[in-house]
Amino acid sequence: MPSAHTLAETEEQVVTKLGTLPLDFEAMAVVSNLFRAANATRNYLERSVLAESGLSWTAFVVLWVTWIWEPIETRQIAEEGGFSKATLTGVLGTLEAKGYLVRERSERDGRLVNVTMTPAGRTLMTTLFPTFNSHEQTISSTIDPERRRELAEMLRAVTLVTEGQR
Incomplete structure (x- = not known):
């Protein structure tokens, strides 16, 4: 909802x-x-793309991170997504119930849990992400392409400072 x-x-x-x-x-x-x-x-993006698939922003981020890095440990998903392990646990349960991903104990260390996509999860992301990206293009369309590169670099610099990597 826009501000007053x-x-x-x-x-x-x-x-x-x-x-x-x-x-x-x-x-x-x-x-x-x-x-x-x-x-x-x-x-x-939640209203225009994700709602149709029944996904929250957090659920989409979990799917995205898993899709890109699978197999991935739950703690790494939480770090990459920027949310707590408690939040992640609930979202993983929902996504697992929908058949999009699977959690399994690590063979290397039983305390760790690995997450992988199911075929249905991969199909969802392969279908959903081009639409998502189309809306990313719409959002950035008012910015000249060269300035988009500059903006992306500036945002990376802000991220590095706030994550303590600079």
Whole structure:
């Protein structure tokens, strides 16, 4: 659901309310707009692509990470997806019940659980992901292709700083 206020109105109100404080308003705008864009994008993709398949954003991320890295340990899925192991456990149960993936104890270490896609899970992702990517293209279509590369690099830099890898 869109905000009651435009980005410009919000930024103007912030300066009005906080203008006397010694703040870096450009840094604030970068972070708040990054957050707002991420949430808007997630909500858009859930409504326009994932809902039809009965998937939440988190379920899609679990399927995506598993699809790309399978077989993969549950702790790695949680790390890659950026969510807790408790959240992952519930989502894995749902996706396993739908027949999209399978959990198995690691033969190497019985404390670890490996996840693999089922044929139905692979078929879902092979069918779903081109549509998902089509919507990614729509989202980024207003940005010149060269600037998209720059934006992707800038977002990678933000990610590295926030993950402590820089």
